[in-house]
Amino acid sequence: MLRALDIRDLLIIDHLELTFQSGLNVLTGETGAGKSILLDSLGFVLGWRGRAALVRQGADQGEVVAEFDLPEGHAARAVLEEAGLPVSDSLLLRRVNTADGRKTAWVNDRRCSGEVLRALSDTLLELHGQHDDRGLLNPRGHRAMLDEFAGVDALVGEVRTAWTATAKARKRVEETRAALEAVRAEEEFLRHSVGELDQLNPEPGEDESLDARRRQMQAAERIRGDIARAHSLLSEGAEGTMGEAQRWLEAVAGDAGEALDAPLAALSRAMIELGEAQDGVERVLEGLEFNPGDLEDCEERLFAIRALARKHNVQPDDLADYADVLREKLQALDAGDQNLADQELALKSAEATYATAADRLSAKRRDSAATLDAAVMAELAPLKMERAVFETLITPAEAGPEGVDAVAFTVATNPGAPAGPLNKIASGGELSRFLLALKVCLRGEDSAKTLIFDEIDRGVGGATADAVGRRLKALADGSQVLVVTHSPQVAAQGAHHWRVQKSVEDGVTLSQVVPLSADDRVDEIARMVSGDRITPEARAAAKALLQGD
Numbered sequence: 001m002l003r004a005l006d007i008r009d010l011l012i013i014d015h016l017e018l019t020f021q022s023g024l025n026v027l028t029g030e031t032g033a034g035k036s037i038l039l040d041s042l043g044f045v046l047g048w049r050g051r052a053a054l055v056r057q058g059a060d061q062g063e064v065v066a067e068f069d070l071p072e073g074h075a076a077r078a079v080l081e082e083a084g085l086p087v088s089d090s091l092l093l094r095r096v097n098t099a100d101g102r103k104t105a106w107v108n109d110r111r112c113s114g115e116v117l118r119a120l121s122d123t124l125l126e127l128h129g130q131h132d133d134r135g136l137l138n139p140r141g142h143r144a145m146l147d148e149f150a151g152v153d154a155l156v157g158e159v160r161t162a163w164t165a166t167a168k169a170r171k172r173v174e175e176t177r178a179a180l181e182a183v184r185a186e187e188e189f190l191r192h193s194v195g196e197l198d199q200l201n202p203e204p205g206e207d208e209s210l211d212a213r214r215r216q217m218q219a220a221e222r223i224r225g226d227i228a229r230a231h232s233l234l235s236e237g238a239e240g241t242m243g244e245a246q247r248w249l250e251a252v253a254g255d256a257g258e259a260l261d262a263p264l265a266a267l268s269r270a271m272i273e274l275g276e277a278q279d280g281v282e283r284v285l286e287g288l289e290f291n292p293g294d295l296e297d298c299e300e301r302l303f304a305i306r307a308l309a310r311k312h313n314v315q316p317d318d319l320a321d322y323a324d325v326l327r328e329k330l331q332a333l334d335a336g337d338q339n340l341a342d343q344e345l346a347l348k349s350a351e352a353t354y355a356t357a358a359d360r361l362s363a364k365r366r367d368s369a370a371t372l373d374a375a376v377m378a379e380l381a382p383l384k385m386e387r388a389v390f391e392t393l394i395t396p397a398e399a400g401p402e403g404v405d406a407v408a409f410t411v412a413t414n415p416g417a418p419a420g421p422l423n424k425i426a427s428g429g430e431l432s433r434f435l436l437a438l439k440v441c442l443r444g445e446d447s448a449k450t451l452i453f454d455e456i457d458r459g460v461g462g463a464t465a466d467a468v469g470r471r472l473k474a475l476a477d478g479s480q481v482l483v484v485t486h487s488p489q490v491a492a493q494g495a496h497h498w499r500v501q502k503s504v505e506d507g508v509t510l511s512q513v514v515p516l517s518a519d520d521r522v523d524e525i526a527r528m529v530s531g532d533r534i535t536p537e538a539r540a541a542a543k544a545l546l547q548g549d
Contacts, residue, residue, distance in 0.1 A: 001480045002125070002450045003090070004067040007041045009059035010097075011051075012502070012511045024476035026494030027484045027513070028524055033500040034511030035484045039127070039454060042066065045095045046125065047105065047117025054097050061098045067091070068124055074448055075123035080107070083116045091124075093117065127452045128435055137422055137435070143407035145442050146392060150368030155361045156402055162354035163401040169347040176343055180336040183329050190330050193312070197323035202305050207316035210302040217295040224285065231281045234274065242271055358403045362394070365405055369394055372441060379437035379471070384464040385430065388413050390438075409438065432456040433464070436471050443475060450480045457487040469493035488528040492545035497521050521546065 007016040012034055029035055040051060045064040055062040068091040070076055080087045086108040095105040095117070105112050107120070147156055183190070246267050253260045309316040369392035376390040389412040397406035410419040413430055422434055436456055457468045469490035475481055476495070485491055497516045502509055516524055522542045523534060530538035 001069045002042075002066065002482070003069055004065075005038075005042060006063075006065040007038075008063045009056040010041050010044070010054050010062040010064065011037050011056060012509050013037060013041070013056065014510050016511075016513055018498070018513055020480065020482070021496050022476075022478075022480045023495035024473050024493060025480065025482045025496045025498070026491050027482065027498050027500055028486070028491050028528060029500030030502075031486075033502050034513075035500045036454075037511055038500070038513070039452065039484070042125075042452075043127075044097065045093050045105075045117075046121035047095075047114040048121065055099045059099065061096050063094065063096045066093045068093070068450075071448070076120050079116070079119045079123060083107075083112065083119075085110050085112060085116070091120070093120070123449070125450045125452065127454065128439060128456060139408045139421065142392075142409050143402065143405065146365055146369060146372065146407050147402075149372050149442055150364055152361060152364050152368070155357070155364060159354065159357045159361050159403050160401045162350070162357045163399075166347070166350040166354045169343070169350040173340070173343045173347050176336065176340050180333065180340060183333045183336070187330075187333060190326050190333075194323065194326050194330060196308065197319060197326070200301075200304055200308060200319075202308070202316065202319040204317045204320055207302065207305055207309075210298055210305070214295065214298045214302060217298065227281060227285055231278065231285055234278045234281060242267065242274065246271065354399070358399065361403045362405050365403075365407070366394055369407075375441040376434075376437050379440050380433065382467045383433040383437060383471070384460075384467065385413075385433055385437075387415055388430070388434075389415070389419065390434065391419055393419075430459075432458060432460065433468065436468060436475075440471055440475055443479075448479075450482065451475065452482045452484075454484045455486065456483070457485050457490045461487065461489070465489035486528065488525045488542065488545055491521075491525055491528060492542070492548075497524070499524050 001022055002020050004020065005016075005018045007013050007018075009015075018038075027035055027038065040054070041064045044054060045066045068076070070087075070089055070091050076091060077087050080091075088108065092108050093105070094107075094109075095103060097103050103114070105114060105117055107116065147153070246264070249260055249264055249267070253264060305316050305319065309319055312319070312322055314322050373390055373392055380386060380388055380390065391410050391412075393408045393410050395406045395408075397404055409422055411422055411425050411430075411434055412419040413425060417425075419425070422431060432455075436453070439451070453472065457465055460468060465487045466489040469487065470493060472481060472483055472490060473493040473495075483490060483494070491497065497520075499514050499516055499520070500511065501514065502511050504510075514520075522539055525542035525545060526534045526538035529541050
């Protein structure tokens with residue numbers, strides 16, 4: 001519920017503070033007094049698109065603050081939570097428009113975007129009038145209104161879930177089919193490549209080991225001859241010479257006393273070291289022995305691995321993994337037809353589930369449409385439109401997450417006349433009454449939103465205007481309705497009454513909103529009855545209207 005509205009420096013408003021209550025709130029005043037400015041200001045703070053120039057002439061900026069009550073479970077709470085904004089039992093909206101056109105908004109003292117304001121607006125308020133393109137006159141919202149009247153939230157949720165499942169199944173089929181087509185286009189390449197890779201069977205690290213072995217064999221060819229000559233000298237020359245020297249010295253060691261002990265010991269150690277050198281060189285020679293064909297085989301495999309790596313634009317060590325990738329593609333191709341068939345079967349099942357749910361929803365909509373039509377027709381009779389025909393038209397539409405139905409509210413103002421959209425067929429006064437009757441029927445138990453009717457009684461008077469007023473009063477029972485009206489019959493039904501008036505101060509025109517006492521209401525309604533000159537007869541008529549006579 002809208003609790004308060006504070007407007008500063010907008011259009012012809014200097015400063016205005018309004019406090020609203022539940023029930024039927026009525027705003028009256030002469031044409032041009034500024035009633036529409038109040039709606040412009042409210043639309044501005046709610047993020048609606050409106051006039052470009054709002055700031056009062058001479059002011060640096062204009063500002064609007066609106067306060068709403070948010071009971072537990074109000075839809076605005078979810079919007080606030082999703083936007084990361086503070087949630088409490090009251091909602092404070094503030095928006096500023098500078099003279100150069102910049103707009104800044106706050107929600108509960110936190111900066112926010114116009115998008116968040118508009119999302120909150122959808123949960124807080126509905127504006128209805130002859131040129132309303134946000135509410136009942138907008139055919140795009142008629143299906144949602146019918147669904148709300150029908151109470152088919154669970155069915156709509158079921159259809160939406162089935163639609164999502166069908167969309168996912170269809171996407172899987174399309175992706176599998178595309179993948180199969182792509183694989184089939186390269187099937188010959190895949191089979192040849194996998195065969196080539198399987199035949200070579202490269203292993204990670206093999207390139208490096210083959211290259212090292214190749215270098216070793218190439219080096220062996222260069223150094224083996226020198227090492228063999230050295231081994232020959234160590235085995236034949238050095239060993240024999242040292243052995244013969246050792247025998248000569250041992251033969252005379254007894255005669256030389258201890259003088260030859262140290263040389264003989266050194267010579268013995270040298271013989272041992274020489275043996276170890278011979279063994280080490282011999283082992284090297286054995287390691288350098290290879291079949292000349294081994295080098296050729298090594299080079300042939302090494303070059304084959306590197307050529308295959310260049311062909312597939314991968315590193316040699318990645319060939320094995322690349323072969324696995326190609327094998328998976330082939331396996332997908334081989335199993336693809338069956339997989340695609342299974343997925344197509346799942347898609348048909350999902351489509352059947354969706355069709356069943358959509359058909360049930362359509363049937364419920366058709367039944368509820370007939371009920372709604374009857375309810376609206378019942379409301380039209382007291383509004384002096386008993387000859388008019390209201391019909392909820394349901395036609396096939398492209399399948400979507402909310403079913404296969406297009407819904408439009410149509411009217412025929414006279415029997416035998418062709419039916420058409422609300423805003424195309426009805427005149428101003430007729431349209432107002434259609435909208436009111438429709439809103440009364442669609443209101444249901446939803447009283448969370450504030451309803452605003454902007455001159456919805458235009459073009460009607462007398463008993464019809466009285467019927468409009470009584471419908472508005474009934475609609476406001478347990479909720480909040482704001483009505484901008486020129487009809488004394490409608491104004492008399494209000495629980496709270498404000499007069500919008502203009503004044504000129506120091507050559508500047510300003511708009512004011514004045515709450516009316518009981519006596520003031522009599523004068524205001526009398527003015528609405530008789531014009532500028534209030535007669536005793538007009539006052540008597542006003543009192544009769546207020547008393548319900």
